[in-house]
Amino acid sequence: MVTSLIRRTFQALIVLFAMTAIVFVGVNVIGNPVDILINPDANAAEKARVIAHFGLDKPLWEQYLRFLGGIVQGDFGTSFVYNKPALGLILERMPATLELAFTALFIALAVGLPLGLYAGLYPNRVSSKVIMSGSILGFSLPTFWVGLMLVLVFSVELGWLPSNGRGDTVELFGVRWSFLTGDGLRHLLLPAFNLALFKTSLVLRLTRAGVQEVLPQEYVKFARAKGLTERRVIFVHVLKNLMIPVITIVGLEFGSLIAFSVVTESIFAWPGMGKLIIDSINLLDRPVIVAYLMMMVVLFVVLNFVIEICYTLLDPRVRLNARD
Template sequence: MTAYILQRLIQSALVLVAVSVAVFFAVYGIGDPVELLVPPQVSAAERLALIKRLGLDLPVWQQYFTFLVNALKGDLGTSFVHGVPVVSLILARLPATFELVLLSMTGAAVIGIPLGLLAGLNPDSRPSRAIMTGTVIGFSLPSFWKGMMLVLLFSVALGWLPTAGRGETVAFLGIQTSLFTTDGLRHLILPSLNLAIPNMALMIRLVAAGTTEAMTQDYVKFARAKGVRRRRIVGRHVLRNILIPVVTVVGIEFGSLVAFSTITETVFSWPGMGKLLIDSIYQLDRPVVVAYVMLATLLFVAVNFIVDVLYAVLDPRVKLSGDMV
């Protein structure tokens, strides 16, 4: 197991280096941020001073080497636009994104798993067909369109929920959050629902397929032959086995949404990391874009590692395989 963990750590380090090279050279080869940062009336001397201060007068390879050395020290650069370290700028937006993703994934799991079980246990029934048809719709609708329709229905037509913003926040463990205020929760409903719909559809299909397959396995037939109640079979045997792919999806999708919930945050003007990324791209704030992608990659690597560990907890065969590596 130790050798396996070391192997994964080396692989993760190589992934981070490869991503840093690709992103840095791609971002630094597009546009000129000085054109956006410097007013036209500024003198050539002041313009040159700004270029030197930002380090843009150096060759790209040298800029990358400087970035890499500083990154190893935990410094991913300073924002061109905001003038603050990009790590603190991104982390300041993290709580807003995290609470949005947490609420959406919790809702998707709470609703998706029972509906998936219902569809998988009775695959030929009308409710099951209706549920599976709904998953196709949930997959197919674009996020920006769903978001606008939710705003049009619940905010404009019915006037039940606010259209944008984060609402009232309170401090919890030193972090501002919307989860503990009524106004904050009202602002959370629409964007979290917009994020939850496709993930709910994905969970329903995964659970339904796993349930249908599990019900045909020998251990389930043996339990039936022994007279074990259907509810106990589903809860003890079927559900435990189908949770393995569900955990994988929840882990990967959670990391994906934290890193790239850009469309939903833009539609609902949610002050999270995704909106910061979009604004930074428009403003050619290169350090923020590079640091954002690097932190997102690090998040994916960490989530995948945690999912592997959970595999070993849920399935002893994975643990035994890992011990043999």
């Protein structure tokens, strides 16, 4: 087990190093931030001063080495636009994005798991077929269109929920959270539901497929033959085993909730990392873009690592293979 964890850690470090080069080169070959940051009427001397100030006059390889040195020290550079540490800007916006992502994940699991379990246990019922037909909408409808419709219906026409912003927040453990206030929850509902729609359909269909695969297994038939109650068979033998693929997908999808919340945050003016990265791309704020992308890389690497650990807890076969 320890050997496996060490090997996984080493592989993760290699992936991180490779991604630093890909991200840095990819970002630096797109556009020239000087054209946006400097007044077009500025003279050559002023442009040269700004270019030297941001270190853009150095060769790309030298910029990359300085970038790597900064990462080791936890420094991703200073934002061209805000003149603040890029990592600090992202960490300021991270709680809002995490709050939105966790709420969306909670909605997806709270709705998708029971509906998928029901549809898998009773596949021939009309209600199950209606559920599965409805799940297709979650895959088919574009996120931006659903977001606009939610704003139009619940904010403009009915006036039940606010259409933008984060609302009132309360500080907890030094971080501002909106889900702890009534006004914050009202602001959170629409963007969280919009972000959760696709994931809910995914969890629902994964759960249904898992139930259909697990039910015919011998250990389920044996559990029923022993006279166990149907509730115990479902929640101990069926649900536990189908959670292995569900955890894998949900773990990776949580990373995508954070990484690709850009559309939802833009529609609802949610002040998270997605909104920041859109603004940074428009202004070619390279340090913020690179820092954001590297944060996403670290997030997915950590999620994969956590999923590996969850495997060992849920599936004894993984532990046995690790010992071998």
